[in-house]
Amino acid sequence: MTTQAVRLFRRMDGLFAVYKPQGVHWKLVRDTIESNLLKELNSCPPPAPQLAVKFQLLSSGANNGSKDLILSPSMLPSLADHPLVTGPQFHKVHVGVGHRLDAFSSGVLVLGVGKGNGVLEHLCRSHVTRDYTLEGEFGRATNDFSHTTRVIEKTTYDHVTQDKLEKVLAMIQGANQKALITYSQMDLRTQEAYELAVKGLLYPHGKSPPILTGLRCIHFNPPHFTLEVQCVNETQKYLRKLIHEVGLELRTSAVCSGVRRTRDGPFKAENALTRQHWTADCIIQAIAHFRKTTRKIRKSGMHGQTAGQLNSSTKIQEQIRSQIGQSDQSQEHVELSSPTSDKIVDRVTPGTG
Amino acid sequence: MALVNMRSCGRPGFHLCLRAYATRPIGSPRKREQQDDTPVFQYVGQHRKPQEKVFVWGFSYTGALGIPSFVVPDSGRKKPRKYQLTPYRLDTEQKISSAACGYGFTLLACNTKDLTKLWGMGLNKDSQLGFQRTQHDRNKSYEYVLEPSPVSLPLLNPQETRVLQVSCGRAHSLVLTDSEGVFSMGNNAYGQCGRKIVEDEVYSGSHLVHKIEGFDSRVTQVACGQDHSLFLTETETVYACGWGADGQTGLGHHNKTPCPVPVGGDLAGVKVQQVTTYGDCSLAVSTDGQVFGWGNSEYLQLASVTEATQISSPRLLPLRGLGRVRQAACGGTQVAVLNEEGDVFVWGFGILGKGPKLSESAVPERVPATFFGRSEFNPSVKVSSIRCGLNHFAAVTDRGELFVWGKNVRGCLGIGKHDDQYFPWRVTVPGHVKDVACGVDHMVALVKSII
Numbered sequence: 001m002t003t004q005a006v007r008l009f010r011r012m013d014g015l016f017a018v019y020k021p022q023g024v025h026w027k028l029v030r031d032t033i034e035s036n037l038l039k040e041l042n043s044c045p046p047p048a049p050q051l052a053v054k055f056q057l058l059s060s061g062a063n064n065g066s067k068d069l070i071l072s073p074s075m076l077p078s079l080a081d082h083p084l085v086t087g088p089q090f091h092k093v094h095v096g097v098g099h100r101l102d103a104f105s106s107g108v109l110v111l112g113v114g115k116g117n118g119v120l121e122h123l124c125r126s127h128v129t130r131d132y133t134l135e136g137e138f139g140r141a142t143n144d145f146s147h148t149t150r151v152i153e154k155t156t157y158d159h160v161t162q163d164k165l166e167k168v169l170a171m172i173q174g175a176n177q178k179a180l181i182t183y184s185q186m187d188l189r190t191q192e193a194y195e196l197a198v199k200g201l202l203y204p205h206g207k208s209p210p211i212l213t214g215l216r217c218i219h220f221n222p223p224h225f226t227l228e229v230q231c232v233n234e235t236q237k238y239l240r241k242l243i244h245e246v247g248l249e250l251r252t253s254a255v256c257s258g259v260r261r262t263r264d265g266p267f268k269a270e271n272a273l274t275r276q277h278w279t280a281d282c283i284i285q286a287i288a289h290f291r292k293t294t295r296k297i298r299k300s301g302m303h304g305q306t307a308g309q310l311n312s313s314t315k316i317q318e319q320i321r322s323q324i325g326q327s328d329q330s331q332e333h334v335e336l337s338s339p340t341s342d343k344i345v346d347r348v349t350p351g352t353g
Numbered sequence: 354m355a356l357v358n359m360r361s362c363g364r365p366g367f368h369l370c371l372r373a374y375a376t377r378p379i380g381s382p383r384k385r386e387q388q389d390d391t392p393v394f395q396y397v398g399q400h401r402k403p404q405e406k407v408f409v410w411g412f413s414y415t416g417a418l419g420i421p422s423f424v425v426p427d428s429g430r431k432k433p434r435k436y437q438l439t440p441y442r443l444d445t446e447q448k449i450s451s452a453a454c455g456y457g458f459t460l461l462a463c464n465t466k467d468l469t470k471l472w473g474m475g476l477n478k479d480s481q482l483g484f485q486r487t488q489h490d491r492n493k494s495y496e497y498v499l500e501p502s503p504v505s506l507p508l509l510n511p512q513e514t515r516v517l518q519v520s521c522g523r524a525h526s527l528v529l530t531d532s533e534g535v536f537s538m539g540n541n542a543y544g545q546c547g548r549k550i551v552e553d554e555v556y557s558g559s560h561l562v563h564k565i566e567g568f569d570s571r572v573t574q575v576a577c578g579q580d581h582s583l584f585l586t587e588t589e590t591v592y593a594c595g596w597g598a599d600g601q602t603g604l605g606h607h608n609k610t611p612c613p614v615p616v617g618g619d620l621a622g623v624k625v626q627q628v629t630t631y632g633d634c635s636l637a638v639s640t641d642g643q644v645f646g647w648g649n650s651e652y653l654q655l656a657s658v659t660e661a662t663q664i665s666s667p668r669l670l671p672l673r674g675l676g677r678v679r680q681a682a683c684g685g686t687q688v689a690v691l692n693e694e695g696d697v698f699v700w701g702f703g704i705l706g707k708g709p710k711l712s713e714s715a716v717p718e719r720v721p722a723t724f725f726g727r728s729e730f731n732p733s734v735k736v737s738s739i740r741c742g743l744n745h746f747a748a749v750t751d752r753g754e755l756f757v758w759g760k761n762v763r764g765c766l767g768i769g770k771h772d773d774q775y776f777p778w779r780v781t782v783p784g785h786v787k788d789v790a791c792g793v794d795h796m797v798a799l800v801k802s803i804i
Contacts, residue, residue, distance in 0.1 A: 154392070
C-alpha cells in the first residue's frame, strides 16, 4: 500500500524551468529546490505504525492479591518504522541541471527531477537555441566585461548612433551566419548541402564554437543599450565579451550590466518558476505543464539513437528549433491563435534528404 | 603610507607599541574621487565621417591587384603571392568613386577636379591603361603596371572635368566624363575604341587616347564587352561599335564597326535605363522594366526568344515572373537580373547559384533570398545591385554585405578557398560594401567603413 509520501515522490518525474535570480550560484538553486522537495516529502504524515504481537509481562489483572506476572500477548505498535527511529524516509531526490547559468546571469534554468534527468541529457545533447537579453553600457571597459569589476579604461561614446550600432550588429551577424554553415561539416559542393542551406537547416551538429543565430538591438539610449541574442553552444562570459566587442567595433568600450536568458529550447521565461514558487506543489504543476514537451524530447532523443543517423535526429531538433523560432516570431508580429512554446513538429521518418 | 609609532605606556623598558597605519581598513569602500581619476580616452571624435576604402582580391601576377609586393616581394625572405584569396586593402591617394575590372587589368577613377583622375594597374600590352612611361627610357611603356599609376587623359579643361564612370573590356577601356564625352584607349583591332581600324597597328606603347565622336547627345553610361563597346546617351538610345561576329553590336550584321552607330531592332524608340555586357552577349533594360538582348546565345542566354545561337538585332525577351527589372548583368555564359523587390534571377550556363545540379537554364531561376541573409530576424533584406564577372556573380545587399557565387577562377571569389561556390556566399569585408567590380580572375570592392 503506497503512502502519501511515495505517491508524491512518484509524481516528481520530469522537466521544469526555474527563474534563477542574479547573484546566486546555480548549485544553490538546485540545492534549494532539492531541499524543498525533500521537506515536503518528509512532512507527509507517516503511515500508521504496524501492529505486532508482543508478549508482555503484565500483572495478573483484577486480583491484586497475587503478585504473579503473566506473559500475555497483545498487539502493540512496532517502533521499527517510527520516523524518529529510522530518520526521514527520503534523503535524496535526484535533481539535475540543464544548461548552466553563471552567478552574474539570471533567467531560465531547466531542471530535471527523477526520470526527467535522462531526458535532460537528450536536451543538452540536442542543439536547441537559447535566447538572451543583454544589457550593455558604453564608456567603460573592465577586466571581466561586467559592470561591477575593476575599470581598465574609460572612453567617450558621443559618436555612437543607433544606425552605426545596427551596422556593426549586421556585420557580426553576417560573420556568425557564415560560421554556422562552415561548422556544419558538410561538403558544400553537394546538392544535399544546397538543399539544406535553402531551408536554413545547415548548422553544426557536433562541437562548435559559440555561434549567434540571431542578433538585434531592441533598445538604444546612450550610454545604455539592450541586445537580443539567439545562440547555440554559448557561455555567458562569451556573451559579455560580445558586448565588449561591439563596443570595440564602434571605437569605444562597453561593459555588460546584465545577462538574462529568456528561453532555453522550448522552455520560456513565462513558464519559469520564481523564488516564491519553489515548492513541491508548484514544481509538480510545472512538471505536468511540460509533460508533452518532455515526451517529445525523449522520443526524438531515442529515435536518434535507434535510427543511428545523426542527420535525422538533428533535423528533428532543427525543426523543433525552427518551429520555436517561428512561433516566437509569429507571436511577435501577428496575434495568432495557437502557437505556444510547447508545440513541436511531429517526427520525420528517416530516409528523407 | 606613514608609520606612526606611539608609546601608549610611559614606563621605561616596557612599551606597548600601537602602530596606526594611514591606509584605509579592509572592507571600507574607496572614495568616489579616487575612482573617477581614470582618464577618459577619445578614439573617435563626435563628427567623424566614415572612410572610403578599396579592397582587392584575386590573381595578382598580372599586377591587376595593384600591390607590387605580391609580384615582386620587398624582402628576400618573402615569397610572391600568386592568389589573394581574401579581400586585401589597397591604399589609394584619393577617394575612388568608380572602378572597373578588365581581363587582367583594373581602372580606378575618382570624380575630382584635380589633374589626376584615373589610375590603372595590370596588363598594359595593348596600352589599355594608356602610356605608362618607364623609368629608364622615356619612349618605352610598361607592359605590366604593378601599382595604381595615373592615366593621363587629353582633356580640354582638366581642372573642370570629372570622370563619372570607367569600363574595361578584354584589351580596351572606356572613360566617361561629365562634359567632355567618352575617351577610349587600348586595342582597336575590331573598332571597339570607336575609331577607324588601322591595319597592322602596334598597340603596345601607344600614346593614343581617342575621344569618341558621333553621338547625338551626352553619353550617360558606357559598357565594355570582350571586343565591343556599348554607349547609352541622354536621349536613352543605345550606340554600339566593335566586333560583331556574334551580333553583339546589335546593328543587324556580323561585321566590325569602327564608329558608334545607334542600335535598332526592338530597341528603336524604347527608352533604355541601363546597358550591360562583358562577354559576347549584351542586354539592355528599359525604363519600364523590360529586358532586351542581342549577341551570343550559345549558352541559352536569349533562348527565351529564339533558338538561334547568334542574334544580330536586339529582341525583347518575353520573360514572365520577373516583375519590374531594375538592373541586369551579363557574364560570359550566364546572365542575371535584379527586380524592384530585390530578387535575383539567373539563367544561362555555368554555376548559376542554385546548387551543383543546376548547370544550365533557359528560363530565369530565382535565387532564394535566404542566401542573402533574409531570415526570421531580418525579413526585409534586399539585394541592391548585381554584377557579373566572366564566370561568377556578385550581389550587394542593402545592408552592405557582398555575396559571390560561381566559378572560382584563380581565387576571384575572395572566399578564402579555391573551391567553386554553388550558392551565394558572404565575403568578409570589414565595412559596408558600396559597389563591386568583377573581372575574369580578380575583383575590386569599394567599401565604406562603419565608423
